[in-house]
Amino acid sequence: MLDKFKAAAMAGTPSHFGMFIDGAWLPEAKADRVEVENPATGEVVATVPGGSADHAQAALDAASKAQPGWAATPAPERGRLVGLLADAVRDNRELLAHVVVAEQGKPLNQATGEIGATEVFLRYAAESARRIEGDIMPSDAASEEIWIRRVPYGVVVGLTAWNYPAALTARKLGPALVAGNSFVLKAHEFTPLSGLAIAALAEKVGIPAGVFNVVTGTGRSVGQALVESPDSDLVTMTGSTRAGREIYASGAARIKPIRLELGGKAPFIVMEDADIDRAVESAITARYTNCGQICTCNERMYLHRAIAEEFIQKFIARSKALVVGDPLSNPDIGPKISGPEVDKIVDIVARSTEAGAEVLLEGGRLTEGAYARGNWYAPTVLLAKDNAVPAMREEIFGPVVPIVIVDDFEEALALANDSEFGLSAYVYTGNLKRLMRLTEGLNFGEIYFNRTNGELVQGFHSGWGQSGIGGEDGRYGLDGYFQKKTMYVNWS
Template sequence: MLDDLLSLIADGRPFAARMFIDGAWADPSGLGVDEVEDPATGRVVATAPRGTRSHAEEALEAARRAQPAWARVPAVERGRAVLALADAVRAEAESLARIVVLEQGKPLGQARGEIGATETFLRYAAEWARRIEGEILPSDSPEEEVWIRRLPHGVVAGLTAWNYPSALATRKLGPALVAGNAFVLKAHEFTPLSGLALAALAERVGLPPGVFNVVTGDGRNVGRALVEGADMTTMTGSTRAGREIYATGAAGIKNLRLELGGKAPFIVMEDADIGRAVEAAVAARFSNCGQICTCNERMYLHEAIADEFLERFVAAARALSIGPGMEDPDLGPKVSGGEVEKVEAMTAASIEAGAEVLLRGGPLTEGRYAHGHFMAPTVLEVRSDDLPVMRDEVFGPVVAARRIGSFEEGLSLANDTGYGLSAYVWSRNLRRVFQAAEGLHFGEIYCNRTNGELVQGFHTGWGLSGLGGEDGKWGFDGYLRKKTMYVNWA
């Protein structure tokens, strides 16, 4: 399978992908298929099997058979297996990056960064192999102790989004495997190739059959079956999808970790370093064509610096290069035509409702852009948050700004949302930084910097942005469950 994927990169030949179940590549014959489209050209580059509930159940059963033996492998050996996979990712990094560009569309430099993160997630998870700790507590009774052990859940299902198809997979896979779980990945229908490439590398390094499985298909069939059958589900995706998973898991009281949408406020005060703030705001809005859950979604600018900030921000947005990801522009295409239509409808409705246009981009449909899903940046200014671009997650190269008169006003407007993933604060005033830490109702706050969480941190959302979290010691601990033993030797 990996050779087929590499051939796809080398000569552009479309091929029929297969699912990876119990250490073997499943025959997709007789199934419907989902077409994998190059967002820059609209060309179909591959097909992936439209899996069924039975395929999900087969993968879960393979994982359940393999997991007890995998859990008995010493944790340090499990860590070495994950390190071997990280080495394989590094060895094939350029090809993996080009696969990401081909199916997802992002600029090549950003795709290389994603594969770097793919490797880092695996390496960091492996470091926890010697840190799986229990506890011994004193009892209330004589000749007795209380033992608390940390043990794997069993079978973990991972459902990933299309915006980071490789990194999101290993963000979940690495800690799940090191903790002693077996793993079933459902790769998104738009971007299944990156997950299948990871399966091919897992096969290459000799990961035991059934420990890592990859199935393809839609969420309502394959995804639902995985949530119902797995011991734990970890998902990155939209709030809409998160609600469906939450409802599905309720019947079995399932252990769920949901990293969902965001509506990040970007607050800039009068004492901020305007040059750095503009640079950060541009990066946080337009990286990956705005398709990041931590993106700068709405800007609150102190009235004393708003004119200068907006002038510089609009100039920087206008100067961004746009083109196919393989050319490594500033802005690649959106992932699909449907995504372009969604963002454009939201933008048009906001303009009709009174948003002032500072820069009008929108869909690009002529010349070299005619067959892809390209959008030029749009920048709006608003006087109210009661517009779609201020209330709903845009997930595209469109951003609106609103002027504020005080830091307290900025905090109040920032918190006026159901989302609670990420927020940005720009101020040299340490008191304001501490006020933000206390007063912003978000799981992750960037102070005087752009987005990009670190692997040793904890990426978590509040409210409509999800449950649980990933990364760091708290993220790793989520892949373990606790068992308490009362040991009496009287």
Template sequence: MLDFDIQSGKILKAHMLIDGAWVDDAAGDRVEVENPANEQVFATVPLGSEDDVARALEAAHKAQSDWEMVPAVQRGRIVRRLGELVLKRTDDLARIITMEQGKPFNQALGEVTASAEFLFNAADNARRIEGDILVSDNPDEEIFIRRHPYGVVVGLTAWNYPSALVTRKLGPALVAGNGFVLLSHEITPLSGLFIAALAQQAGLPTGLFNVITGRGPVAGQALVQHPLTSMVTMTGSNRAGREIFRAGADGMKVLRLELGGKAPFIVLEDADIDRAVEAAMVSRFTNCGQICTCNERMYLHRSIADEFLEKFVSKAAAMTIGDPMDNPDMGPKVSGPEVDKVASLVRASIEAGAEVLLEGGPLNQGPHSKGHWMAPTVLEVKDNNTAVVKNEVFGPVVPAIRVDGFDQALAMANDTAFGLSAYVFTANHRRIMQTPKALKFGEIYVNRANGEQVHAFHNGWGQSGLGGEDGKYGFDGYLRKQSLYLNWG
């Protein structure tokens, strides 16, 4: 149960949801939840154990067999009702998001809206569970291709969007007829619990949706390896993705892994510079740069680089950083270790010869003496060998590299193991049409900032993951196919 005092902003109670009951871990162990803006522990959640995981999976498995028999359109109505309840409690959920994750309140409001839209889109797919009838080579026979739910789906979510990543996975899994067990990330566990409480109000059957809180090495591994888990959908780091890949191998688990990104941001000589600068700002600094599709490295045509960088650095230097409830441009990073990681990449890059165009870095004085604060940093580098170019930064730091033309920009952009998102700014129609074939990324933004839509498809290539989310293609991933040879001779 998650009792939320709206006036004080305090979480009064937080428990796991297992088989319709709000429970604590048997040992009574707790995990602290910290507000990244002031480092205050404002809540604790149970430290889920392997026994808790087993009970949650058993409950989901039992409930799923009946849920699968419910007509899909009725399943969709309940999921839609959950979306309506999410919108009804927008301010409450947004406040929880801001308190546990640190994004500005107005951005948290946007996340709640997106959370509901994921559920509404999933509900719309209830009438789109389709199969095929094929002509057989044999007389008096037809071949039916049918779709069925997998059974129990495990959801593992990242901390950067603690509400939207839950509903992005939960909605299609439920509408497809699956049961669902969520491991709500240890840094940001409260949003998932709040959504689970709303799911009960929406009329979801007891045991169908369960929420475990705790740490990945124990609860997460147990969820992935358990025999009742049929499918794992995870958003997180490449390191975590590889661990899940290994953990699920023996059980041949179906995996959908949305992992890290290293998006190139290409601006060519014929681009609308002001438009590109604005998109680069949004795509780098929203949510303190903690988005997998963020602008992570800018390739600027030499002829416009000075103008672009002058405008970009000026805007970045003017950003406001402060209490996320006051709606600054940027709130804090999610944790101290995250600040240290980003600062370490910047130091290594400067030592390797990067030129500092805007010196931001960690903030720890005055109004920022408490919390995990970091100001925008802009570097100029010569090639792809610098630490901030090779590694996913996931923070308010961006390197810029000057290029001589489109071909060089494409080659440098593709020089990475990641393949999630990319950006291209140009007015040249031929280049625009070349871009999809030339850039080896699953999602490309042309002349616009980031921000995928719920009815499209969000997927990574290479080290950026397996499978994908959203729209009809994402929904289809929560269903498996069955071939039926029907002979009436």
């Protein structure tokens, strides 16, 4: 099976994959195939089934059947198997990185980094298996104690986004399995190959049939069926805020627990006492990594007037120097995921300039020469007077960044909070008092203080407002895959 993924990653004739349900690869039906395109070339590298509600239910049935036995497996054994999966990801890093490049388009070195993160997510979950704890507390009654146990939900449905197809799968799969849940993955239709490749590795290391299943197709067919079914017990999704609202509504009829990691509009605040060169490099990384397709990306900058001119000059010079090109050549910026995603960026920039934003660096859509095929957009920098222009309010998810100049820290704080999103924020200042002010006044779930983006596995990645509910990573993230069962134990 791994040879098929290698063939898909190397392009040429498209490879055809089936779904992975109950430990078996479904036959590769000829009808209703979804084409997986290479964003850099537009070539079809693979096809997967355009699944149906029946496929979704088959995966849930398999997961429901397998879950009790998996939950009864001692937690350290569950952790051992997840650790073996982490080993397999490490041992197949090069193959998996090329799969990510083929279906998602990020530069190869960044794809290799994603596979490294995939291993770490699984490894951390595996190591947590011996740290699943409950509580015993005294009762008001004699000869009685209160026991609180952490127990699995049952069947977890994971819906992943296209920007980090391997890492997002592992981020949800690892803790869900270690907690004793079975798992059904519906990978995004743009990038289904990474999830299927991880399933092939899970099969190889001996994770029992039905414990991990992968279905393919669109969100409105397969995804909706998974969310609405009475046989899914918890839904965890990473994706757009629009999709999150639809999933939240779909699960409401059954009062289903829903965990959502959604869009972001991260402010990047630079004060007059900041290390400017360090802040510029951080801003470059936080805006342009993965072609700006990260929910924690630097989406809008607020620069103190005293340093704005210097910062802008240096930032534009660095932006101009970035190379946009073939992902396999390790450029700074690869392609956007799809043509419609480029269209969205073009529209946001056009509406922003019509609303008064000034173009400081016009990169724009690339369509000639080496860029005649694929989905390309070069770094673009805008200067706005306030938060009103679309580029300051809407998630761009691409290599465009708007700037607003501010007069003081409180203005920057107020403008940063003037958003429906609340995922991540960046602040560069040498003032410790401002740091403490931020802990109280900046309404975001994750704040990077004098550093660039890149959350760590032992932290907690969570959004506020329209950026989601719940969270991932660390002990707080693991805890979200458990229900709590309270027992009043009386022995009088």
